[in-house]
Amino acid sequence: MTKTYKIVFFDIDGTLVDEEKRIPPDAIEAIARLKESGVEPVIATGRAPYFFKELAEEAGIESWVCLNGAYVVYRGKVLFERTIPMSDLEKLVTLSASLNHPLVFEGKDAFYANRDGRHESVFDSIESLRVLQPLFDADFWKKEGVYQVFLHCESRDEHHYPDALPNLRFVRWHEKAMDVLTRTGSKAEGISALLAALGLRPEDAVAFGDGLNDKEMLELVGLGIAMGNAHPELLPYANYVTTRVDEGGVRNGLVHAGLL
Template identity: 25%
Template sequence: MKEKVLFFDIDGTLVDNTYGVHEVPEGVKRELKRIQNDGHKLFICSGRPKAMINQQFLDLGFDGYVLYNGGYIEIDGESIFEERMDTELATQTVDMLEELNCDYMIETAHHIYIDKRYKELYTFFKNLGMEEMFSMDFDRDDVLKRAIKIEANVTNKDKQKVSDYLDGKFGTTISYDQHGSDNSFEFFSPTMSKAVGIKKVIEHYGLDIKDTYAFGDGLNDIEMIQLCQIGVAMGNAVDELKAQADIICKSIDKNGLEDILKALFPQ
């Protein structure tokens, strides 16, 4: 088979705390290694920053990462693309969040910055064992010059206000309550998407979109599922994604990913 490139979302696809799948299943690990040994490329394609790529994912030996929903791309350990937020817009955004007393964190290519005041958001990630990823002493305005994404925890009373702000300033509302902290909103360049990141990976390898497979479960996976030649929605995926997928496999807790990999790439 001609070389293919496979793109995997993380939360809800490789792991999912809601379903009790806290680590990548051993069967999935075996299939990933087998497919890679057969000459295909494997990429994580996630909204996560690099600082949230836990060691268990690094140990899987992916060929690269499309992170920040396409805002940062790394291949074979080298950064090939980074799209930072407009500094003025990033500053305006955090000013708005501070006025609303919303916890937020600033994410750059390799680090995450959070003010010591923001206990709720920090505690959420600390409870997931991720507290070491944060830098808490920093110059806000300096960090904003390198910001790729801002993530905020918004109270119910301010959800509509923040949603309206996103629609007006960013052209779309990005809210990921299913995987992030409660009432989690993300702010990033409106030109970013997983699909844009995938196109850059394909260009890097000199391949065609016909050589791509995507696996996901969430709203931010829709564009990559639509773009790739074969788009697979997990059985636990949101209905909007299932409607766009070429294939719907079983859910993550029913060995859905392992089984579909075996079917698509038989031994």
């Protein structure tokens, strides 16, 4: 019997958008056809909401699991939130300062760096997202909820953090930057909250991804699809590998799932 999926989760960078941060026209068309058939498309990204608002509108997607599962919105309604405890943020701030590694704090409405002026690691990594650079507020973490932090360090220095901060999780997304989450934080956590709210099971879902922060998501759902341009370490977690984002990857993956 053919499996009928009810919801599809899409990562953004390297999945919905190419290296130029553009959504291929065939992906937009595929998502429109998906909606016409009654299947819900949802963004599942490490990005914050202010990093993808226009992109979501272009794709015709109204719901998202963002900030690596820490903030979940379904058609305008917030369903789930997870912030990093203040005590853990304080330890991260202290350790990163001792190692001279800048931080960027991500709230649900804005993001701020704890260094004033342009810092090469901060600028280069955030520039790669094709979004505006953060403003400066070293104490933002004391004032508002922080859902995720960008830790700006190279891979040779990341070993300083996991043992010193066991309540936090570190996932690299750029050669000069890592996402910092709560220890249990992942896209899968946010997806589970959304599925529960909608009365759906993980096996009712499909997910597309290409990066290291997509492992848990692909493992959770009924059909995990890795893009042809995916990180090699993601492939063992996928049920299927589609073509590259710029080679019809989204459309071809949906065809494989029996949704187009």
